[in-house]
Amino acid sequence: MAKFKVVISDPETGKAKSIDLEGDRAVPLIGKKIGDVLDGAVVGLTGHKVLITGGTDSSGFPMRPDIHGGIKTRILVSGGVGYKPKGKGKRIRKTVRGNTITEDTAQINMKIIEKPSEKKKQKKTG
Numbered sequence: 001m002a003k004f005k006v007v008i009s010d011p012e013t014g015k016a017k018s019i020d021l022e023g024d025r026a027v028p029l030i031g032k033k034i035g036d037v038l039d040g041a042v043v044g045l046t047g048h049k050v051l052i053t054g055g056t057d058s059s060g061f062p063m064r065p066d067i068h069g070g071i072k073t074r075i076l077v078s079g080g081v082g083y084k085p086k087g088k089g090k091r092i093r094k095t096v097r098g099n100t101i102t103e104d105t106a107q108i109n110m111k112i113i114e115k116p117s118e119k120k121k122q123k124k125t126g
Contacts, residue, residue: 002026005107006043008050012112019043029108034065034099037113047116054081055101055108063097063105070102 004026009016021029021043028042032052040048055063061072062082077083078091085091101108 002030002103004029004101004105007107007109008043008045009109009111029101030103032101034063038110040112043110045112048112049114050110051113052101053109053111055097055105057097057104058106061095061097063099065099067096067098068100069098070100070104071098072096072104073098 001023003020003022006019006021006029007016008019025042029038032038034052034054036052038050038052040046040050043050054065057063057072064075064081066080067073067075072095074093074095076091076093077096078089079085082094082096083092097105
């Protein structure tokens with residue numbers, strides 16, 4: 001059964017909160033990819049829109065948006081997710097996870113991109 005730790009950040013306030021999803025609540029996230037926009041009701045934020053920005057698997061390997069599928073693979077990287085080079089031109093082979101959420105995923109990072117609009121009631125005159 002799928003079990004995820006979902007970290008949702010709010011760019012406006014700079015704060016993040018963590019939610020644990022298990023069982024039936026976690027199933028709608030399986031198969032989603034980095035960059036997908038979801039309804040916030042999936043993670044308990046009714047009326048919000050959230051963007052999947054990344055995640056890690058149970059071993060701590062990061063998800064990369066340029067690796068398709070949910071596979072774990074070793075790639076030659078010169079920067080980006082999973083490796084920050086110390087000098088110019090440095091490359092290294094790193095193990096990373098693909099961009100699709102699977103049952104092997106342990107943590108999913110998301111950010112809020114749209115909050116519910118508060119509709120103010122206006123009084124009619126006349």
